[in-house]
Amino acid sequence: MGRPSWRLSAKLLIASSLVTVMGFSAICASVMLDMRRGEEQLARQSLENLASGIDADISRNIELYDLSLRNVANNVGVPEIKDVSKPVLHLILFDHAATAKHFGAIQVFDADGRLTVDASTLDPPPENRSDEEYFTVHRDNPNVGLFISRPMLHRGRYAIVLSRRINGPDGHFMGVVAGSIRFSYFHELFGGLSLDEGDTITVLRRDRTVVMRRPFDLDVIGRNLGERRDWNPANLKDGSSYEGAGPIDRTPRLYVRRAGDHPLIVIVGKPLDAIFKIWRTQASRIGAIMLALIVFVVAVTLFLAREIKRRAEAEAKLEELATTDALTGLRNRRKFDATIESEWRRAMRHKTPVSLLMIDADHFKAYNDTHGHQAGDQVLVGIAICISDSVKRAPDCAARYGGEEFAVLLPGLSPSEAMRVAEAIRTKVLSWSGGESASTVSIGVAGTTPVLGMDWSALVHAADKALYAAKASGRNCCILATVPTLSLAA
Structure with missing residues (x-):
């Protein structure tokens, strides 16, 4: 009985520990994932704010410069200013915004691409730009509006050229x-920002041509990312974000694209390693603590399981000692009474037979007095x-009933079957003891199918009476009794 209870207790302890470990691990994982999502959300918001600020500054300056271009395009063809002097013409066409820092001088080219007016000088040198992209685009398409060129070397400096078409009164190209x-x-705009190593800022045209990038690399400037076959533009739509390697380098980053209809696109990126650096440190610390706790719980669980096993084994030994006869190794009277009680109830529920053998060593007192107690004990051990x-059946119970008397409970056997077992025992005792002059046993056999209201003491009483009948019949024999009305048969 002790071993099954230990197994149950150990399994319950291990299951409880496992559930506890899994529960705390799930909570820990959930907290760490929430922390990671929080770091990612914070980084995304910071990048969105950065992209918005850069986009607003670029868009504002382009809009201001475009106003100056519009002013020139609208006024240069007005007939009233054809005959004015060059200084007056400059005052009419060019405002102070066009001469701001980092802005190149505005130039006017005629329909053949020849330079006619230059905001930087009253006498511009001869110059023809009819083969430039910003000229041919407007010449061939009247609906382009503001055109931003690819990055190029313009008038001795790297720049992007902004241009507009000049139309005549009837809409023809002028x-x-x-x-x-x-x-x-x-460079000045990006230099004023607080950026970490690995952070990127990319400014693109609408056709995905790189206008500017931080960190600056001339090999990247002017490249059209739309031509990259290993990059899907759908990864980064207007106003969206993307995690992974970008089209320029393979460093995994969080990229954010500024939403809007501005002429230039601003994309900012931050390395994922930098975003999750603090989170990884915290996750490693929490993971180490959780691992230590799991090891501790497992160790304590194994220790307690071992102690439970030891205690259960000790209890099993104590129970065995309490229910086993020390001399013969059979069950004692206490265990026999408990077993017959439970088997009697089971037989009553299932309506199955129960049989009982009462066995007594013949002439044992005389043998004991003649040969001594030690020899008598050897006889009892041999009978056992x-x-x-x-x-040998599992439900059978053989017990030392008291002194030289033994009892054998045989659940599920009919009286006739029990009689065959009794004969087998008697024959073995006779054979073991060495003949007619040796020790023999008398056996009383009783069997019945219990019914409601019948007590197992009736079965014991019937088997006991059968035993007395066997002794009265000359000993070394088996007598069968019936229950409840006792009848004897040799």
């Missing part, structure tokens, strides 16, 4: 007005061995 925003503007060899 030329192009163009100006530039130098790279120095972007013969009984054990004959009774």
Whole structure:
């Protein structure tokens, strides 16, 4: 009985520990994932704010410069200013915004691409830009509006050229007005920001041509990212974010694209390693603590399971000692009474037979007085061995009933079947003891199918009476009794 209870207790302890460990691990994992999402959300918000600030500054300056281009495009073809002097013409066409820092001088080209007016000088040198992209675009398409060129070397400096078409009164092409925003503007703008190593800022045209990038790299400037086959533009739509390697380098970053309809696109990126650096440190610390706790819980669980096992084994030994006869190794009277009580109730529920053998060593007192108590004990041990060899079923219970008397409970056997077991025991005892002059046993056999209202003491009483009948019949025999009305048969 002790071993199954230990197994149950150990399994319950291990299951409880496992559930506890899994529960705390799930909570810990959930907290760490929430922390990670929090770090990611904070980084995304910071990048969105950064992208918005950069986009607003670039858009404002482009809008201011575009107003100057519009002013020139609208006024240069007015007939009233054809005959004015060059200084007056400059005052009419060019405002102070066009001469701001990082802005190139505005130039006016006629329909053939020849330079006619230059905001930086009253006498511009001969110059023809009819083969430039910003000229041919407006010449061939009247609906372009503001055009921003690819990054290029313009008038000795790297810049992007902003241009507008000049239309005649009837809409025919009269030329192009163009100006530039130098790279120095972007360098100064990005230089004033607090950026970490690995952070990137990319400014693109709508056709995904790189206008400017931080960190600055001339090999990247002017590259069209739309031509990259290993990059899907759908990864980063207007106003969205993307985690992973970008189209320029393979460093995993969180990229945020500024939403809007501005002429230039601003994308900022931050390395994922930098975003999750603090989180990884905290996660490692929490993970180490959790691992230590798990090891501690497992160790304590194993220790307690071992102690439970030891205690259960000790209790099993105590129970065995309490229910086992020390001399013969059979069950004692206490265990026999408990077993017959439970088996009697089970037989009553299932309506199955129960049989009982009452066995007594013949002439034992005389043998004991003649040969001594030690020899008498050896006889009892020999009888017990013969009984054990004959009774091998799991539900059977062989016990030393008292002194030289033994009892064998045989659940599920009919009286006739029990009689065969009794004969087997008697024969083995006779064979073991060495003949007619040796020790023999008398056996009383009783069996019945219990019914409601019948007590198992009736079965014991019937088997006991059968035993007395066997002794009265000359000993070394088996007598069968019936229950409740006792009848004897040799």
